[in-house]
Amino acid sequence: MNRLENSEEKFEKEWRDAMEEASVTPPPAVWNEIDRKLAYAELSAYKSKVVYYRWAVAAVILLGMFVGVWQYYYFQNIDQALMGDLIEIDKPGPMSSFEWDIRNEISNTQNGFANNSEVYKSTTQENQGGVKIPKTNNASLADFAPVGDLGDDNQDINNMVLLEIAAIKGDGIAVNLEGEISEPTKIPVFRFYSDDQIDKQKVRDEKYFAGINFGSGGFDPNFQSLGSSLLTNNLEVNPTAFSLADNEAINKESPSIREGMVAGESMSLGVDFGMKVGKRFTLESGIQYARANAVTETNVVITTSSWQESIAATSQVSKNKKFSSVVQREEIVEYEYRDVALTNEFQFTSVPLTAGYQVLDKKLKLEVNAGVVANLYMGNKLTGYEDEIAQLSIGPGSQSPYRDISFSGLAGLEIGYRLFSNFDVIVEPNYRQALNSMTKDDATFLSNPSGFGVMTGIKYNFH
């Protein structure tokens, strides 16, 4: 039995020993597939982050709209409570007057108010000495039988002082007057404006505006490489010049040679100006300096005999003469196969042109804006995370893969708050999406930037 058990143990031990050091090289396709799936997972993770940010911005916009609507109704209720209908309380002067024959209507104990043939009488002791104006839906001058402007007869009311105008319980407002009312006489009233009249007045008063703005947000370059291999296509390296076969890690069949660009942030600073073109419509333009960051990741580093620093292989420099001359002169010493990251710092001058619709135009303002932005490319500075990686600048012009001008669409919700009668403080969550690639047609990659952002600023309304 012991012999048998020993035999069994020996059998298993022999197998264990034989298999312990067993090694079989898997086909390259396995790693290629792993590499592809890892890259896809990274992309999915990034996309999920983008989705998260989008929801966050959407939530902010919804919150803004909710607050806006709530404020709108809140102020409207206050207006109604105070005035019943629109009255310019800020301008309590006798804008116009009515001539009332109040001989029969006003007594020591009871005040009245004529409205055509009707007489509205105050019925409470608290309102003695007051004039009660009924609340009507469309109270206007016509309801109170105006007989003419005050004109030169102002002296008749000079001895009457307006003590207060206040909301009273119930309909209407009380105007307390001090002084003897001789009869017949004229009393000061407040001018009634309809919404339409106020809007027209505002358009006349606030036709033009100008301001400064500061914006920040996300910048997703939406980078898309058009080449299957960096070395053979994107960098336009002549494969015969570098004995690529000597270095198996870098050859055109390797699917692991790749370049990507990860989203970053953007900021802008600018001035804007605009005008009202109707009761609720605006046109706005301006000029902005914008800077946007993104991170380029590539996995090939090129060492040359002419440059002290190594060059990260990126398709952005494929048209650069200095780089291509190094390649043509066969100054490449070594291709190193490792991941490197570089910060992109794009700079643009942007000229937006937007149209707006004012959903709410009170002290709190809500405006939906949409339009196009012309982006003038000023340059990109690529800085490696490691000191040994050369810094590259890609300016505009023929050697640049970027267009001199590209266009974006812009949509936003502007929330404003009126301060000091002329100033509006504004906050605008917005979204930008490239309308065309900011790269030239012959570039080896595409970039259609997009991003959510928030713009803040101050506007001055010219009266």
Next chain:
Amino acid sequence: MAFSDDDLIDGCCKDQRSSQQQLYEKYSGQMYAVALRYSKAQQEAEDILQEAFLKVFQNIKKFRKDSSLPYWIKRIVVNTALNHQRSKLYLYPMVDVTDLKSKFTEEVTLSNFNHKELLQLVKKLPSGCQVIFNLYAIEGYKHHEIAKSLEISEGTSKSQYARAKSLLQKWIIENNDINYEQAGEF
């Protein structure tokens, strides 16, 4: 330049593709041999290897270094292979077979075989036998552990192992005879 396991782990934790690739290159041969032991076909082994390394990269932040890195990776490969095999085992449920261990009493030796030839023999085993042979003889699991893992009875595990062993002994003896005959011709 050769990197230590710790360096590779750090790089993989940062999702650095170069570290991931180096780790793969360092251990893929060994792990592919493991995957082949549990597979019937090369494509199946490739799928197991690919799935296992994706799990490795996704979970390497959880690796607590209380065992060696290759041991941890091997466990993932074996578990992945078992998941692949489980579906087959449900399709072809294992039943107790007659104990065959008395059939071959002579001692067999593997010294005349390299690991590739042995792999071929293991791959020839019926699916149930193959998995249990790998787990018992090579990974060193006990029958009750195998039974629990594969949701079979301990008796089934024992009898399937006995069958695997018997078949392997038979094939080894046959191959040894062929080798001796070939050697005798010279």
